[in-house]
Amino acid sequence: MLINSAETVVADALRGLAAAHPELDVDVERRVVVRRDAKDGGRVGLVSGGGSGHEPLHAGFVGPGMLSAACPGEVFTSPVPDQMVRAAAAVDAGQGVLFIVKNYTGDVLNFEMAADLAGEDGVRVEQVLVNDDVAVTDSLYTAGRRGTGATLFVEKIAGAAAEEGAPLEQVAALARRVNESSRSFGVALSAVTTPAKGSPTFDLPVGELELGIGIHGEPGRERRAMMPAREIADVAVGAVLDDLAQVAPADGPVIALVNGMGGTPLLELYGFHAEVARVLSERGVPVARTLVGNYVTSLDMAGCSVSLCRADEELLRLWDAPVQTAALRWGR
Amino acid sequence: MLINSAETVVADALRGLAAAHPELDVDVERRVVVRRDAKDGGRVGLVSGGGSGHEPLHAGFVGPGMLSAACPGEVFTSPVPDQMVRAAAAVDAGQGVLFIVKNYTGDVLNFEMAADLAGEDGVRVEQVLVNDDVAVTDSLYTAGRRGTGATLFVEKIAGAAAEEGAPLEQVAALARRVNESSRSFGVALSAVTTPAKGSPTFDLPVGELELGIGIHGEPGRERRAMMPAREIADVAVGAVLDDLAQVAPADGPVIALVNGMGGTPLLELYGFHAEVARVLSERGVPVARTLVGNYVTSLDMAGCSVSLCRADEELLRLWDAPVQTAALRWGR
Amino acid sequence: MRDTDFFRRWMDTATAAVEREADRLTELDSPIGDADHGSNLLRGFMAVRAALAAGEPAVASPGEVLQLAGRTLISTVGGASGPLYGTLLRRTGKELGDAAEVSDDALREALYAGVGAVAQLGGAAPGDKTMLDALVPGVAALGTSYRAAADAAEEGARATVPLQARKGRASYLGERSIGHQDPGATSSALLLNALAEVAEGAA
Amino acid sequence: MRDTDFFRRWMDTATAAVEREADRLTELDSPIGDADHGSNLLRGFMAVRAALAAGEPAVASPGEVLQLAGRTLISTVGGASGPLYGTLLRRTGKELGDAAEVSDDALREALYAGVGAVAQLGGAAPGDKTMLDALVPGVAALGTSYRAAADAAEEGARATVPLQARKGRASYLGERSIGHQDPGATSSALLLNALAEVAEGAA
Numbered sequence A, B: 001m002l003i004n005s006a007e008t009v010v011a012d013a014l015r016g017l018a019a020a021h022p023e024l025d026v027d028v029e030r031r032v033v034v035r036r037d038a039k040d041g042g043r044v045g046l047v048s049g050g051g052s053g054h055e056p057l058h059a060g061f062v063g064p065g066m067l068s069a070a071c072p073g074e075v076f077t078s079p080v081p082d083q084m085v086r087a088a089a090a091v092d093a094g095q096g097v098l099f100i101v102k103n104y105t106g107d108v109l110n111f112e113m114a115a116d117l118a119g120e121d122g123v124r125v126e127q128v129l130v131n132d133d134v135a136v137t138d139s140l141y142t143a144g145r146r147g148t149g150a151t152l153f154v155e156k157i158a159g160a161a162a163e164e165g166a167p168l169e170q171v172a173a174l175a176r177r178v179n180e181s182s183r184s185f186g187v188a189l190s191a192v193t194t195p196a197k198g199s200p201t202f203d204l205p206v207g208e209l210e211l212g213i214g215i216h217g218e219p220g221r222e223r224r225a226m227m228p229a230r231e232i233a234d235v236a237v238g239a240v241l242d243d244l245a246q247v248a249p250a251d252g253p254v255i256a257l258v259n260g261m262g263g264t265p266l267l268e269l270y271g272f273h274a275e276v277a278r279v280l281s282e283r284g285v286p287v288a289r290t291l292v293g294n295y296v297t298s299l300d301m302a303g304c305s306v307s308l309c310r311a312d313e314e315l316l317r318l319w320d321a322p323v324q325t326a327a328l329r330w331g332r
Numbered sequence C, D: 001m002r003d004t005d006f007f008r009r010w011m012d013t014a015t016a017a018v019e020r021e022a023d024r025l026t027e028l029d030s031p032i033g034d035a036d037h038g039s040n041l042l043r044g045f046m047a048v049r050a051a052l053a054a055g056e057p058a059v060a061s062p063g064e065v066l067q068l069a070g071r072t073l074i075s076t077v078g079g080a081s082g083p084l085y086g087t088l089l090r091r092t093g094k095e096l097g098d099a100a101e102v103s104d105d106a107l108r109e110a111l112y113a114g115v116g117a118v119a120q121l122g123g124a125a126p127g128d129k130t131m132l133d134a135l136v137p138g139v140a141a142l143g144t145s146y147r148a149a150a151d152a153a154e155e156g157a158r159a160t161v162p163l164q165a166r167k168g169r170a171s172y173l174g175e176r177s178i179g180h181q182d183p184g185a186t187s188s189a190l191l192l193n194a195l196a197e198v199a200e201g202a203a
Ligand SMILES: Nc1ncnc2c1ncn2[C@@H]1O[C@H](COP(=O)(O)OP(=O)(O)O)[C@@H](O)[C@H]1O
Pocket: A076, A077, A078, A105, A106, C029, C033, C034, C036, C037, C040, C041, C078, C079, C080, C081, C082, C084, C118, C122, C123, C124, C129, C130, C131, C132, C167, C168, C169, C182, C183, C184, C185
């Protein structure tokens, strides 16, 4: 691995982030990345965070039109409450702060504690839980659906609303609506190697793949013999659309994110997107916007995920609004 | 691999590119990617190309402020002359066309043939050869230095000049100047797996690394036991700076590209950049601009390269000029 | 009666156990988790050791030892186990109040409350394949002896192997979570074993 | 005298040889190259086969067979080998003119010119560890027999093993290119062996 040591991976990355992006205020020691002008303009603050290893999520999405601050935890480990409390204080301009939380037990518990503490400090905090992964049944018998690719949809669209000056309740409601309109499904072609472990977290022989994975190198719901990209697209897009069918309007256009898990070449991702676009067209789903690339990754895992968000005019307008972050940039 | 078949990898990726980027005119059959408004505005045309597997290079850099067209070859195989001839015809607005060619025997020969043929068709063609890789001694006993990361510098800066309306000779001279002001050095932590071969192209055990690699999965000049990121940065930046010392002004600021080879997580790349920034600061080299990410890749290879371009005011101004492509976007 | 030093030694012994077993905990967290449980607890308990050594803020009672340890875990571990173990120790410490010495009965009562707080915070029940599968039988056996508690926790951890996870990230695997021992239950057994060792004077 | 059909059979036999040996060529291109030589030539010669089968544009002479094959390789192979092999066949074909039949001497002369064009285009000389290390001795031995030419090319390919590459991407490896057989020299030997087989009536 291209590291100094497993212990310093996150701190080293934050030092590098600080060096590469002078427009960000990076507290390496305390692990908080803040947009320098977060408090100017009296906007609602948007704070997200989670384990590291999913880059560019979340720190790569801090900036005008998206997040106000990000709190990176250790690799695949939720951040601690102190980070979010500090971030909330750093970005609250009196309009309150929205925590965007991916639905994992660790993230939920740590953000919850942070929300309590920040509230005690006088910050108005709302939380939105992202839980878009249709591979996990949302029932009493699981920790609920995982938060994966739709996090990008939520952060972008809520970020645009906050940038426009929408009040906290409205930004939070919008974020929840985006989450409810979004579904994802992921596939792994290799296991992941974390710095701490130094070897693949599970055994996935070449010629097999895992269907229904998350973004933490965990195995999926099912292992299969390797399939061609077109069949993987059939399964992934099919799973997402079947679940999305419950969301109104059932025939509206979607924003599509074809996301690499980190170790799959962009060449393959674009080829996979060709198949995703085919399935969507076969199923009569108009694609209003597309993003292909590594946005919500799982370190060096080979594989991909498909996320779709059913978007009305308002969501599309906010999606198109200018964004200026390290990893997502358009408009203006 | 996330593919339909080794034979269709490039065509599939181009179909996906077309689906994701309606602003590009993608000829899947003939393998030419053209900026839709290439002929408007009477600009000099910029055409590049090379083997596929280095994405987002080159197709990801087609658009306002950068390339007019790209010609993707098979994986790691230079494109054929027909592609560049067609691209030249598609983008020539009477101001002539600059071919940006990475210095590999195959690219040189195929572009040379294309230049002859396009010339016969009445297109004024200039060529610039990118050869920035200091790991290769440029002598009678090699095919000369390889073209790697500096290709991005050349395409961005020459593209900005063309966008401003500079004439062919000037754009070509500028492109050559950028190349002469740029040096790169790469490191591999794993071999690469091409779709055609289906297994790693050479044997690189965990715990060893290759110094002085190119971007085609070839082994480097030297194999070593794994080193921490800080030592890799010492070697890579050292090699680049020592060679760059011959370029005037010897103490000017640089544009730095810390480039991932495809399989290295962004988390590690940023950590590596922290060490690159440290070495540059220790050696008294001011860093004017920084880019960290996967820009000139080698499929799924783990590793990275460092490219530095000594930039005066003019180069910095053109670097900062607006660019609107799939993979590089800022300004405007 | 157990004094402040007893609780310091419990935390020190637990830290040593986590140091020794961190790789195994991460290994257990690999097939059904995200391969970080060992490094999470190692980071946390090293910080606990440092915080107690620094003695700052002044730690003058059993309750304060556990509360400082709990706060430290919350501030340094992250993940699911950070808030859960942090809450376990903080709540247990709070129950102990500021007495300079506590009886075994008081400690048992306090641990009961601590485990209850873990159940409430995480929403898990015994049988869900979590740390509660070691903590609940462990604490229940405290009435017999500290050694019995450690053994029951160890037994409870081993009994998670055939279970299908219903909480935590192992639950994402559905039936594929069956056949693996839960890492959190395993570390909970370490924690109660450290307590038994200290009580037996072995540490 | 060799007629148009002879040259068609040469190309067909070469195509079959490339089909058979593509994996080995790619394998040879892995340690000192970029693992594509076999798939490059396979793509090219499949296209040559198709072009000749289509017979379009009308292919009525030995020279036209080789020129069509050469053009097809240039338009479909890419890489270093596409222009080089394409030039070899185009130039050889041009030398043959539009005669309906050509003598063995004329073919030898034409191949000489073709190999010279390759040397000029690529700037390599024998000993640089390229296809020329098979082509040059091979064509030199044509005066003896087609079989002698094939054997000399094969021998020349094998003799590239101890050489350090000075052209092509293997040159980037410096001394590490020593100890591996050059893929292009190997495919050149296949090409001359196909010629010998056809001349011997074996194909
Ligand atoms: N809801 C819960 N209630 C109780 N314990 C839980 C719960 N969720 C997870 N755990 C415990 O936490 C352990 C995992 O801890 P750890 O690996 O440190 O955190 P993470 O799962 O966030 O990576 C599991 O093995 C399980 O015992």
